[in-house]
Amino acid sequence: MRYHNITKDDMSNGDGLRVVLWVAGCNHCCRECQNPVTWDPYGGLPFDEAARQEIFEQLDKNYISGITFSGGDPLHPANSLGVRKLCEEIRQRYPRKTIWLYTGDVWEDVRNHPVMRYVDVLVDGEFRVEEGDVKLLWKGSKNQRVIDVQETLDSENPAVPVLHCPDYFEGVAD
Numbered sequence: 150m151r152y153h154n155i156t157k158d159d160m161s162n163g164d165g166l167r168v169v170l171w172v173a174g175c176n177h178c179c180r181e182c183q184n185p186v187t188w189d190p191y192g193g194l195p196f197d198e199a200a201r202q203e204i205f206e207q208l209d210k211n212y213i214s215g216i217t218f219s220g221g222d223p224l225h226p227a228n229s230l231g232v233r234k235l236c237e238e239i240r241q242r243y244p245r246k247t248i249w250l251y252t253g254d255v256w257e258d259v260r261n262h263p264v265m266r267y268v269d270v271l272v273d274g275e276f277r278v279e280e281g282d283v284k285l286l287w288k289g290s291k292n293q294r295v296i297d298v299q300e301t302l303d304s305e306n307p308a309v310p311v312l313h314c315p316d317y318f319e320g321v322a323d
Contacts, residue, residue, distance in 0.1 A: 150172060150173075150195075150196040150227060150228050150230075150231030150232065151172065151173035151174070151190065151191065151192065151193040151194060151195055151196060151227065152170055152171060152172050152173055152193050152194060152196050152200060152220075153171045153172070153173055153184075153186065153187050153192065153193040153194070153220070153221070154169075154171040155168065155169070155170055155171070155200060155203050155204060155207075156168065156169040156171065157207055158213075159217070162217040162219060162249065162251070162287075163214070163215065163217045163247070163249040163270065163287065164214055164247065164249075164270075165213075165214025165215070165247075166212055166213055166214055167213065167214055167215055167216060167217050167249070168204055168207035168208060168213060168215075168216050168217075169216070169217045169218075169219055170204060170216065170217070170218050170219070170223075170235075171184070171187060171193075171219055171220050171221065172187070172193075172196075172218065172219070172220035172221040172222070172223050172225070172228045172232065173187055173189060173190055173191070173192045173193035173220065173221050173227070173228075174187070174188070174189070174190030174220065174221045174222060174225035174226075174227040174228050175187060175188045175220055175221045175222040175225055175253065176222070176225060176253075177222060177253030177275045179253065179275045179276040179277070179278075180277075180278050181276070181278040181281075182276060183276075183289070184219075184220065184221065187220045187221035188221065190221075190225060190226075190227035190228075196231060201235070204216065204235075204239075205242070208239065208242070208243050208246055213246070214246065214247055215243070215246035215247035215248055215249065215269070216239060216246065216247075216248055216249070217248075217249040217250070217251070218232055218236075218248070218249070218250045218251065219250075219251040220251070222251075222252050222253050222254070223250050223251070223252060223264075224250075224252045224254055224259060224262065224264070229262075229264070232250075232264060233263055233264040233267070236248055236264055236267035236268065237267055239267070240267045247269040247270065248267055248268050248269050248270075249268070249269065249270045249271075249272070250264070250268045250270070250271050250272070251271075251272045252271065252272070252273055253273075253274065253275040253276070254273060254274075255273050255274055256271065256273045256294065256296055256301075256310045257308065259271075259273070260301070260302075260307060260308070265298055265302065266302075268298045268299075269297070269298060269299060270287075270295060270296065270297060270298060270313050271295075271296045271298050272287055272288050272293055272294070272295050272296070273293060273294050273296060273310075274288075274290070274292050274293040274294060275292075275293075276289045276290050276293070277290040277291075277292050278290070280292050284317055285316055285317065286314050286315065286316060286317060287313075287314065291316070294310055294312060295312060295313045295314050296310040296311065296312060296313060297310075297311045297312065297313040
């Protein structure tokens with residue numbers, strides 16, 4: 150697994166203050182992507198012990214709500230195993246911190262992925278510039294969904310995602 154950046158005290162990629170791991174590798178290549186530099190799975194830096202420790206140092210802070218995996222695509226074949234192992238370790242060490250994951254894949258295709266047992270919130274779907282809206286909560290385009298993964302997996306029909314939040318902040322209309 151390779152990565153481009155670790156963002157600290159981030160408020161734009163999930164609830165609360167978060168640490169964000171921006172991984173390298175994405176096959177979706179969405180038109181007008183905000184991070185095309187992350188598409189190359191051989192770009193960025195190797196995810197090594199120093200990067201892992203940098204994440205844990207952030208997660209040790211009481212005011213950090215959790216981690217968000219973005220990129221690139223955390224579910225890209227170059228990232229999938231490394232992200233799953235890191236999520237497993239984070240869940241064990243920080244059971245009260247939340248794990249968010251952004252992917253261009255849709256829930257219906259990834260709901261059985263082994264990493265989902267650790268993910269609290271999944272933002273799914275490719276970014277579509279023609280459906281873009283800067284007022285949307287935690288996503289860039291209307292086709293994307295912000296899914297409560299654990300509630301969905303525990304539901305009667307886990308094929309139908311349970312949304313984590315409405316599309317817009319209360320009081321903001323489209």
